[in-house]
Amino acid sequence: MKTVLTYGTFDLFHVGHVNLLRRLKGLGDRLIVGVSTDEFNREKGKQCLIPYEQRREIVSAIRYVDEVIPESSWEQKVSDIRAYGVAVFAMGEDWQGRFDFLRAECEVIYLRRTEGVSSTEIRVLLKSFDEEKVRQIKEALDLIANVARDLS
Amino acid sequence: MKTVLTYGTFDLFHVGHVNLLRRLKGLGDRLIVGVSTDEFNREKGKQCLIPYEQRREIVSAIRYVDEVIPESSWEQKVSDIRAYGVAVFAMGEDWQGRFDFLRAECEVIYLRRTEGVSSTEIRVLLKSFDEEKVRQIKEALDLIANVARDLS
Numbered sequence: 112m113k114t115v116l117t118y119g120t121f122d123l124f125h126v127g128h129v130n131l132l133r134r135l136k137g138l139g140d141r142l143i144v145g146v147s148t149d150e151f152n153r154e155k156g157k158q159c160l161i162p163y164e165q166r167r168e169i170v171s172a173i174r175y176v177d178e179v180i181p182e183s184s185w186e187q188k189v190s191d192i193r194a195y196g197v198a199v200f201a202m203g204e205d206w207q208g209r210f211d212f213l214r215a216e217c218e219v220i221y222l223r224r225t226e227g228v229s230s231t232e233i234r235v236l237l238k239s240f241d242e243e244k245v246r247q248i249k250e251a252l253d254l255i256a257n258v259a260r261d262l263s
Numbered sequence: 264m265k266t267v268l269t270y271g272t273f274d275l276f277h278v279g280h281v282n283l284l285r286r287l288k289g290l291g292d293r294l295i296v297g298v299s300t301d302e303f304n305r306e307k308g309k310q311c312l313i314p315y316e317q318r319r320e321i322v323s324a325i326r327y328v329d330e331v332i333p334e335s336s337w338e339q340k341v342s343d344i345r346a347y348g349v350a351v352f353a354m355g356e357d358w359q360g361r362f363d364f365l366r367a368e369c370e371v372i373y374l375r376r377t378e379g380v381s382s383t384e385i386r387v388l389l390k391s392f393d394e395e396k397v398r399q400i401k402e403a404l405d406l407i408a409n410v411a412r413d414l415s
Contacts, residue, residue, distance in 0.1 A: 126317040165278040174326040
């Protein structure tokens, strides 16, 4: 059995995530996804809108995903590869070259983002927003901001 | 084999949708989800942020979902129930009573939203937004509005 490992945040889940997970699963038989914890994101200076527990639950519900593990440090990759018997470590090409040092442990693949996963994806999404929609989102966010203040 | 049928929009996919789909699947052996088309939403005066093709693809990727069909009219429910041999028609309790007329065709269940699917869910999400996050979202939306104007 060929095990594939990847890591990601998966904030505000969208169709680009689905495409990426489907292609990752296609690289082997079992797909393990490390989802970054809120603490690790804070450490990286990255803010998420959706809390870890919810991001984990959504990724776990995707049919291409066999197991979800927390990603809580930069150092865990080698130990995860060994612990889970990983054959393929795969990330999007925006990480090109960054994980070549893992070639001592397993195959390392950088996936091309050919299926509308990044900029194309965003352009498609943007084109679906007219000014009326944007106005509605802003109104909703104003409401959220007010309610968030009331709750805190 | 007991077939369950539901309908929904599934805009901006979140953990509440995952919980709902898991519980729906638990009502039988096969879950069919009717995802509302953009045209049908316009007809209902409802605007979606995410286009139908993407909403369909995300719902299809959820492991609890066996089949996705388009929902394009109010009238299709009876014909879908007959065509797919549906045993259970199930919706959230916000639709309580609205589909009792389908009891002539199959079992009709309104699911209680006990698992953080609606208001509780939103409160949890809101609590995770501090004012800094809300400010960041607004900046991002301003950017989107500008880019959307440039693209159109």
